[in-house]
Amino acid sequence: MSNASLRPSGTASATLFRLAFLPGWAVIAATTGAFLVGASLPLTYQLIPLAASVVLLGLPHGAVDHLALPRTRNERVTVRWLAAIGVLYAVVGGLYAAVWFLAPVGAVAAFIFMTWVHWGQGEIYPLVALADADHLDGRLERGLTAAIRGALPMLVPFVAFPDQYELVVTTLVGLFDADAAATAAAAFTPTARLAVAVTVGGLVAVTLGIGAVAASETGWGPWLLDAGETGLLILFFAAVPPIFAIGLYFCFWHSLRHIVRLLAVDNRAAPALDGRRYGAALARFARDAAPLSAASLVLLGLLYLAVPGSVDSPLSLVGTYLVLIAVLTLPHVVVVAWMDHEQRLWRPGA
Numbered sequence: 001m002s003n004a005s006l007r008p009s010g011t012a013s014a015t016l017f018r019l020a021f022l023p024g025w026a027v028i029a030a031t032t033g034a035f036l037v038g039a040s041l042p043l044t045y046q047l048i049p050l051a052a053s054v055v056l057l058g059l060p061h062g063a064v065d066h067l068a069l070p071r072t073r074n075e076r077v078t079v080r081w082l083a084a085i086g087v088l089y090a091v092v093g094g095l096y097a098a099v100w101f102l103a104p105v106g107a108v109a110a111f112i113f114m115t116w117v118h119w120g121q122g123e124i125y126p127l128v129a130l131a132d133a134d135h136l137d138g139r140l141e142r143g144l145t146a147a148i149r150g151a152l153p154m155l156v157p158f159v160a161f162p163d164q165y166e167l168v169v170t171t172l173v174g175l176f177d178a179d180a181a182a183t184a185a186a187a188f189t190p191t192a193r194l195a196v197a198v199t200v201g202g203l204v205a206v207t208l209g210i211g212a213v214a215a216s217e218t219g220w221g222p223w224l225l226d227a228g229e230t231g232l233l234i235l236f237f238a239a240v241p242p243i244f245a246i247g248l249y250f251c252f253w254h255s256l257r258h259i260v261r262l263l264a265v266d267n268r269a270a271p272a273l274d275g276r277r278y279g280a281a282l283a284r285f286a287r288d289a290a291p292l293s294a295a296s297l298v299l300l301g302l303l304y305l306a307v308p309g310s311v312d313s314p315l316s317l318v319g320t321y322l323v324l325i326a327v328l329t330l331p332h333v334v335v336v337a338w339m340d341h342e343q344r345l346w347r348p349g350a
């Protein structure tokens with residue numbers, strides 16, 4: 001399947017592009033602007049987007065994983081499919097949940113690394129299939145792009161807001177083991193910040209440079225979009241406190257892009273997309289996502305009861321929710337990687 005055949009055709013394609021890109025650009029650019037001119041927000045308010053992601057775009061974007069693969073493969077959703085995804089979630093999610101209780105420092109490190117990989121992975125489909133990014137026609141270009149896109153939300157805040165980063169990391173560890181929280185704090189040294197800044201900066205320069213070489217033949221438009229988004233995200237994560245920034249990014253960037261990808265393979269959403277009825281298309285998604293989003297809320301309740309630490313502040317409440325997200329995201333990464341495989345995202349030109 002070439003890039004061209006990944007792309008939906010006609011009005012649907014334009015609708016998918018708008019829905020995937022415009023709200024994210026608007027939210028991220030407006031917030032970046034506000035913080036660059038000196039806006040600030042108390043911590044409790046910064047938690048709002050993450051808290052809202054329980055029902056708004058965030059958590060629900062993974063709650064249709066049981067439908068994603070049969071739809072991508074143009075198959076019926078059978079009991080076998082539901083069982084396969086159910087077993088995947090129970091085994092992979094269950095094992096990772098156990099790791100949180102047994103080795104919370106390692107579990108947090110794995111969470112950050114997994115998010116880096118997953119949020120980077122999630123950028124390739126929209127760029128290639130919806131934004132015609134022909135300068136990303138090789139595996140190397142796609143791999144590097146995924147690596148830097150995922151690194152921005154996970155690593156720029158480490159450089160720009162080490163105190164808040166450390167607060168969240170120690171809160172997450174502290175839910176399971178108060179003593180181990182000090183171990184995690186040891187990672188936050190000026191040398192580590194400098195090393196991360198230099199590495200991310202170098203990787204971004206190399207990636208955009210390689211893309212520019214390709215763009216000189218394939219056309220500059222999509223490269224400019226790619227480089228513009230990269231620059232915007234660097235500014236955003238450098239200017240906006242990470243709890244707030246990551247909450248907004250999770251809802252309006254990562255999740256929305258994935259939801260649009262799912263709508264593109266949902267035959268029954270096609271008429272709404274063709275007619276530019278954004279609301280109808282999203283309502284269809286909401287219906288599909290409702291049952292397992294509700295089930296996740298039950299799991300969240302169980303997790304509140306199960307964590308050994310005290311969950312007594314807004315931050316620790318949201319921290320517990322992040323642990324649930326971590327556990328649910330590992331099997332979700334498997335589903336998305338499988339979608340990538342079906343859509344041949346990592347075998348461009350094949």
Ligand SMILES: CC1=C(/C=C/C(C)=C/C=C/C(C)=C/C=O)C(C)(C)CCC1
Nearest residue numbers: 111112115165168169242243246325329
């Ligand atoms: C909030 C926050 C953090 C981590 C957030 C993570 C890791 C979120 C992952 C979300 C996922 C995986 C969503 C599913 O797609 C940091 C960087 C530790 C510190 C700064 C604040």
Ligand SMILES: [Fe+2]
Nearest residue numbers: 061122258332
């Ligand atoms: Fe995701």
